[in-house]
Amino acid sequence: MISEKLHVKLNDQLNFEFYSAHAYLAMAAYCTEENYDGFANFFLVQAEEERFHAMKFYNFLSDMGQRVTIAEFPSVKNDFTSILDVFQTALHHEKEVTRRIYELSDIALDEREHATMAFLKWFIDEQIEEEATFDTLIAKISRIENDPNAVFMLDEELAKRTFVAPAE
């Protein structure tokens, strides 16, 4: 049985995932404005992933007989100084997500809430991937930042990213 404390925290995370989608949409918009359509595509796909994450929380809470409530979203960062700044902001955001998932897992563990622990395992694994993806891209962008041709090629590469609903 999910405690009220855990219920509130899970519902908070559902809302934070939607907030993440907004944050990435703002990053996509900045990239489009800068004529980096590939980077923009990358963040549009990222936003879709975040909505998918949010819906996983939605479905889990519903399956557990818990009421879902949708909160108002705080405003997101819209102003960036460079593509590197965008990716660094994204990594910072993902580290915050990881911190939140760990906090949730700690509560579930304290309460011996095994169903929630099993549910959160997927997100723990996902966060390893998310942070690694942004880490790698930041390293690449830092290296090629002053080489427009190389930036163009990375933009082309990221234009190919598509949203695939991850397997359960």
Ligand SMILES: [Fe+2]
């Ligand atoms: Fe997420």
